Amino acid sequence: MTHCASFLGLSMGWRLKGEAGRISVLRSVLQGFLPALVLALVSAQAAAAPLRVVASFSILADMVRVVGGEDVHVEALVGPRADAHSFEPSPADTRRLAQAQVLVVNGLSFEAWLPRLLKASQFKGQEIVASMGVIPRRLDPSAHDDHDDHDTPEPDAAQRDIDPSISAQEVRRGRVDPHAWQSLENGMIYARNIAEGLSRVDPAHRAAYRERADRYIQEMKKLDTEIRTALAPVKAEHRRVVVTHDAFGYFGQAYGITFIGIMGLSPHAEPSARELADIIQTVRHSQGVALFDENGLHSRLIRQVSRETGIKVGGSLYSDTLAMSDEPADSYLGMFKWNAGQLIYALSPEAKR
Amino acid sequence: MSLTNALIHLDQVSLGWRDRVALKDVSGTFEKGSLTAVVGPNGAGKSTLLKGLVGTLAPLAGRIRLGFDRVADMAWLPQAGELDRSFPLTVYDLVAMGAWRRTGWWKGFSQSEHARIHQALAAVGLDDFSRRIIGTLSGGQLQRALFARLMLQDAQLLVLDEPFAAVDSATTEDLLQLLQQWHNEGRTVIAVLHDLDMVRSCFPNTLLLAGQVVAWGQTEQVLTPENLHLARHLCAGDYL
């Protein structure tokens, strides 16, 4: 609207004066006109283009999509069904990050490949650490090494903000469980952090982000209550699950379930015969332990435990990735509902023969 | 299969590799039952000729006509340096390879075959060495074992490339006697040699090469000073 009016005035002024007169008209009109034009363009930009956000992996991407709504455009670096632990960024990823305005990462040393990618892309936008404020789960409370590990990359300052009692070394050395999103309480902290971070970059939509985050958190609270109710009849001694790797510690902490990972924190280490034997013994001597595959992948070692103990594999749990779209676990809440459902079914008394 | 008097007939044969012609225009005949020495300066193409006779190298030009079944009736002794001395093989197994024509790759070894192997070992003076690993043999002993293998092959034509190089004189004498014996048995023998005195005393026929045929026929007529000088000149090599 403003453009048309200004243009009309300009052309009219053009016809009325002579050559020299035209130049002076031009100058005065432009001096008044230009700021109005700029303001109009800027507000148009803000109204039309969504924020360009890159999330490190699929679960975070989904959360950003919910909180950001139509005001953001999110891409995940590590997509659904992909492995964030062994991810290798491609040139396309570097480009994507370079053009992004916001980067959302998990933190807690989950993305080991991130520092190099940041350097390569020269990312200058805003970085949001989703797990800021989360109380991390220590993996080995007794261990406390003093000497520095020169091989691992430097953590960002945000890591240390999380919990000053945990040293940067512990985070760096992977002594902290990074799968914090497996607890809905932490999920709420994630949602808050994402909303705050987006608002910092895009203050115009602060209210919208806050509102969506609030609604999201309400849904999480509801789900949390449902899960607790459904798990109530399962006795404490029966709450044991064997999975491929130690990814469900926070879930276990929240609902009082013991998760036994065959391969430790990363899905790539090889267990020793002793570790496998111990797990089999535990399963043999406990009542009603459940066995699960992970991320839709068929695990040879879980099958081995299943064969040796006679317990059938209860299903598949999603640990650090979402399922492909159109599957039940293709969103954060969907994944949570799926995991909880599988676990409740496997652990509840009716499921036992 | 009948064997005519001409065992191998060469007709304008040229031999060499992709980038180099080693022998040009070789024409002549190896007669059945002959004992021929192939001599010439270094680089004269002697080994190349043998490879052509044996079938390893196809002629670049010309034709080699054989009056025998090459595979069945020929035995070839390559230059000693080409064998892997560190290979874990016993003397017995090495000699036993000679029975290939009769046993193939899967038939077992009969009693008579074993007897033949022992005979061959005895003929070369290695009867106590059958269990030894070839890596522990001296040059002369290895050559004896290879001659035993030749014996086992029981071929009508024997082609030997420098059989007495780096071999002690006692062994040379013994093996030379074997060659004579084979010649007396009516077999045809072609051998590349360096020792002209040995050639003059033991070999009735000689082929003198220098990138081409310099002379071919009776030893006294071939090994004249003029021919030897010509050969040296043609090869620009120096050894004799």
Place this chain on the structure above:
Amino acid sequence: MTGLELLYSPFIEYAFMKRALAGSVALAFAAGPLGVVLVLRRLSLMGDALSHAILPGVAVGFLVAGLSLWAMALGGLVTGLLVAGLAGFVSRVTPLREDASFAAFYLMSLGLGVLLVSLRGSNMDLLHVLFGTVLGLDDAALLLVSMVASVALATLALILRPLVAECFDPGFLRSQQGRGSMSHMVFLVLLVMTLVAGFQVLGTLMVVGIMMLPAASARFWSGTVVGQMIVASVLGALASYLGLLFSFYANVPASAAIILLAGLFYFLSIVLGRTGGLWQAARQMRARRRQLHPAGS
């Protein structure tokens, strides 16, 4: 528990230990002799290189048919043989030697594999999914490795004579047969077959290790081809057995324990071996010196 019981009780108590032992011993029996042939032909690094050549085929098999053991094995077999065959062909027709031409082909194959996997988009750690682990053997895997090991061993026994002849004196064989020997091609098929089956059930590290380490050790104990093959099989089986026990009692990853024990046997062989070992060489040297300088002179 008595000392003797320590040696066998884990295998009785746990089915997975029994399977691991059966699978790795079966593999060791076939891989050892094959490794000896590789050492004799100066192709010791071919096992490792072939593992890279096999990976793209296994990946394609997986992408096409999912986690089917036989589909992946077939894919691996095809690319492995293709690479080995092409390399052999190029080395026969051009001046390039077999090892260099093989290096060229397997690197291309590896690059192709990486490309294929990335094209699909999924970033899953395929190596972990595709290849097995010694503790995770199921009945199908055990059957595969036992079958392949038996066929490989039987065929090797059959072609042993021409194979040895071709290794030692190819010219002789050619002069006797009028043509080159098929035995090398057959051997390559056996090798690829064993590697593919091994990777599927036991992972790459273990298979190449159990193939080459005992074979390298064997030459210090025997001077004949067959003798070395027997020693290699025995050492491999022993390393598997002791390695599994070590993994059980000392809480060490299984494949690594087996390979490290095979490596220990290698060092022991270098020092103590009867044929060419260091200790024996020193003893012979002393004996010779005593001969040349008898006491009192």
